[in-house]
Amino acid sequence: MTSPTPTSLLEARASKTTEIYADPHNPHLYLDRARVYEQLGFPDLAAADAYRALSLLESVVDPDGCEFHARKVARRVEGDEVGRKHDWDGNQDGTDTTDEDGEDEDEDEEDGVPITQGEYEAVIGEVYAVLVRSLVRCGCYRDAFEFGVRGKELLEEMDAAKRDTCALNILNGQLDSLKGLYQSRTGTKGAIDLDAIDPAILPAQGFARRILYPWNEHEPDRKAPEELAFLNERLKEVAPKCEVRAVALPALHGDVPDEDEVSVQLGLFAKENIAADEIILRETSILTATNRLHDDLCDACNAPLPDLSSENPPVGCEGGCADTVFCSQKCHDTAQTVYHGAICGLEDGLESIGKDIPDPKDKADYLYLLLLGRALAMSATQDIHALDLPEVKYIWGDFHDWEWKPSLHHMKNDDDRNSNNKVVDESATLPFSFQLNILQPTRFLEEMEINPYTSLARYDTWILNTLYAKFRGTASGRLSTWDGGPELCAVHPLWCLANHSCDPNVRWEWGGEITFRARNDEETAVWARTLDNGQIESRAPKKGGIAKDEEILNHYCDIGLDVQERRGWARGALGGNCRCERCIWEALED
């Protein structure tokens, strides 16, 4: 047997995906693709496929409790044999009904033959083993533990002759390592029963690789002249004195980044001199999300709603959604064509997702989920791939290069993680959890009355991960005046092209629209550092205003903090420690 190569694995992934599009309720295909993803070093995508296989298989033993039923596409071939529509090597026969996007055009829910009890028994053990092993590899220990216990119990209850002992051994091994993790976290020692473990002690959030997937054909070459021209056309409307240009920034990835390495990205520049205090950019966005329930904010742009008694009072949804209110007729009409059309009338189910978050620590992560929900609604309403939405396509995802790392798939638990529960793989910087990347997005689709299996070409997990990577690199957030927690976030696709400096030349403000205003003389940063002899040295602040061809520099953290604190706050948004001129000078690194 020849060992797999990245090329052969990518081909296997592509052909399995084609098979899935044509046979979307077949759990065997998801299990097959999960195995390929494991070998490719994507345990997150493997977990998502294993969970799809599991959810479909559950319909075999509990048909009434499941909305979607496991079946495989069949055809009548010579001799009345029932077989697959596709060969295992991925070649399609002439009966394919999928369109370009892989969506089934005839959508015949009853297409195919049901998966039998025998098939269920043959694969359920392996499905659990792949799911649990993959979740452990991502660091999603809590869900890995819960699925592990469920799978173990199920296999142990099975007739010994039918039991998959290999899968049971894998589950036991994974549960043992989770026990070890639990004991190290609780300081307990000695033998411990599984039912004595409180899963809430185990971390639920792990990490996935933040990369441009090798099969992602939606990412534009943002530095190509025609793409820059397109962005500049859009920018003319919101920032007529600014221009998007390519710029070489210090590469910040990695614990010890190479000081000479640069990352060529985009940035905003002044096309002409700009006076202090001049507002140079005004942008509104519809890619917004709030976790406030039944709020006094516009559903579309999240600006405060006008008074009921005002000349232009708030506008209710004409489709009858009681809690969906807009600040103006314009926002109402835009919403219908941009994101609300596909979800109009479905608010009861959708409202329950991601809003009422008990643990304040999780609020920011759930805001990203709500932003994801908005992007799904935009994609469904406009009938366009979410990665092709103009609000999404051109924004920065802070992706690492893809390298095939088969070693990732032999990862053990704690040995391969650092103390922050982070997989020691430099590209694994995308927060990933079973809830936020697998379960809740599926709920969104179901509440939107979209079948998550037949719509995979539009809403597969790698697409959601790519959206999350883009949102986490660019969204701005607003804190609640009530409890100080995050309550609003939005992506402003042109505003977010501005890079960071701890000596910025603009301030930003976000009400209904987001603005950049050129700093004046009183607002530019004072540089100060403590020398080895304890003396404080400072530098006079720059003049306000921005000269032609100067880069527009935003600030991703409070510039009044000292260098270490600033670096701490901005690290997430920058992907590493800030190395702007002020930081280098203040940290005595020059």
Ligand SMILES: C[S@@+](CC[C@H](N)C(=O)[O-])C[C@H]1O[C@@H](n2cnc3c(N)ncnc32)[C@H](O)[C@@H]1O
């Ligand atoms: C919101 S985006 C800014 C626009 C981005 N340069 C683009 O091409 O779209 C944030 C990313 O820009 C880069 N960046 C911004 N300011 C930087 C700085 N001062 N030094 C290095 N990288 C910076 C980081 O990669 C960060 O993840």
